[in-house]
Amino acid sequence: MEITGAGRLEVRITPLDVGKRVSIRRLVDPSEGGGTFTDVVGVLTSWDENDVLVITRRSGEVVRVSRTALVAGKTVPAAPVRRRGPATGFAELTPVTSRAWRPVESEPLGEWELRAAGGFTRRANSALACGDPGLPVDEALARVRSWYAARSLPAYIQAATGAAGTQEALCAELDERGWVREVSADVRIGGLAPIADLDADVSRVTLARSPGTGTEAGGGGWLRRYQRSSGEPGPEVLQVLGSGPSVWFASIAADPADRDPADPAGHADGAPGPDVPVAIGRCVVDGRWAGFMAVEVDPARRRRGLAGSVMAALARRALEEGASAAWLQVERENTAAGALYAGMGFTTHHSYHHYRAPGG
Secondary structure, eight states: OOTTSSEEEEEEEOOGTTEEEEEEEEOGGGGGGSSSSEEEEEEEEEEOOOOOEEEEEEOOOOEEEEGGGGGEEOOOOOOOOOOOSSOOOOOHHHHHHHSSOOOOOEETTTTTEEEEEETSSSGGGGOOOOOSSSHHHHHHHHHHHHHHTTOOOOOOOEEEETTTOOOHHHHHHHHHHTTTTEEEEEEEEEHHHHHHHHSSSEEEEEEESSSSSSSSHHHTTTHHTTOOOOOOHHHHHHHTTTSSSEEEEEEEEEEEGGTTEEEEETTTSOOOOTOOSSEEEEEETTEEEEEEEEEEEGGTTSSSSHHHHHHHHHHHHHHHOOOOEEEEEEEOOOHHHHHHHHHHEEEEEEEEEEEETTTT
């Protein structure tokens, strides 16, 4: 906070600072609970004629503050350059993450991209809102809604916060217009070599170019382990999973020693049959980047190092193809996965959020 020579806190931000990162201290309304004051750090996304400030935090949360409640405030520099992991910016990383999960159908809206894949995952069925849509915001949002309505899909927009060039202002506008933030995820980055060097048993890991239809990737059971695919997968599932510059699927077959002799189709602890892998993963190699997705382990086999084995095997293959940096995405609610990846050296670069149209 800014402190004057007399030792008093001072507000040193104005409407001219909209778009800058700020730190403020505000007086808390007693009805909100908590202490007398609270601090907010984020991007100042608007300052209206009624002297109401809107600050969008890194998490995507929008905070509205009356000017009369401000106790102190100042602009602050962008987050310091990270000392761990590869150096990169939002402009480089976003196209890489997008190419790793391509939709079945896409259409430009200015610099935005409308994406659809029959409803399979929000990432492949949302408008990627990077840059200028070439229209006023309300017109762009109307185009988004009509495009998805024509495909009998709910209208989603994917927007990011927390790094230079992200869309805090758009997130605030979506919030103001009643779009609902349903899911938030952190995009994390790290070095690839430390993952390849994990003390993990990769001897049981099978790598293949597809999820498998016959004996590939664990007897073709990769998709039966994948939690986002239930029943017979549609063509859009296979197309999205197979998209990307260089795609690899990893799996670990069930250990025959775990099989119950009285029930050869299953396992003693009730796990799925032997044609379903106990662990899977997907990796997309794109230049210097290797992206990790769909790392899943049979709940009965967790905490046995299987996820590490899958990632180590994929990382070694990615190194062979010339990659040196790694990225992945973790939903905020998945604290177990977040802790696992933090232990591997991954740090958060930025966050992204899926907003659903009101009434959709």
